[in-house]
Amino acid sequence: MKNDLSAQREEQDLSQGDLAQAVDVTRQTINAIERERYDPSLELAFELADFFDCSIEDIFQPDQDEA
C-alpha cells in the first residue's frame, strides 16, 4: 500500500516522533509506514486520518496491482 504520510507530516512541520506520540505508536512504526514497509491497522489508519483531519484515502492508496 502506498501512502503520503511523510508529505502530510512534513506539511505540518512535525517530526516522526511528534506524530508517533500524537497517535500513540512508536517512532519506528511511523518510519516503517512512511517507508511502506508496514501497513498500519485500520484503527491506526483512522487515527492518522483523524489527526490530519482528512480521509484515509487522502493518506493511503492501494498499489496499482492491488487495486
Place this chain on the structure above:
Amino acid sequence: MEANQTHSGLTRQTYRRLVYAIIGVGILGLFAGFILDQHIAGTVIYLLGAWIGGAIAFITPKLSSAKLQDERDQELHNRASGLAMGISMVLGLSLIPALYVLDAGGYVNLSGAPGGAILTASALFLLYGVCFGVVQRRN
C-alpha cells in the same frame, strides 16, 4: 491537531537494551557456571536474569508513559511466530509420523535425546493446535 513534543521517561532503546542486557548477563552466568563447575551459581544467575528481564519486558510497557511497544511489534512477533511454527510444522509433519512408524517397526530406535526431541516437537505441535483452537473460538 496537536502533537505533544515532550519525550520523558524510559526510551524504547533504553528499555530494549536493559532487557537484553539483563537476560544476556543471565545467559553468560549460566555458561560461566557450566565452564567453572559452579552449576548452582550459574543456574541462579540465569534464573534471576530470565525472571527479572522477563518481568521488566512484560511490566514496563504497561507502566511507562513512553510508548515502548505497539501494534507493529505485535505484528512482527506474530509473523516471526508464524514463520517459526510453519517451518517446524513442515519439517515435523514430513518426518515425525514416519519416524513413529519406523520406530514401531523396529527400523529406527527413538530413545534417548532424539526420542525426547521428537516427543517435545510432537507436544509443541499439539500445544499449537490447542492454542489455535482457543484463539479461533475467541475471534
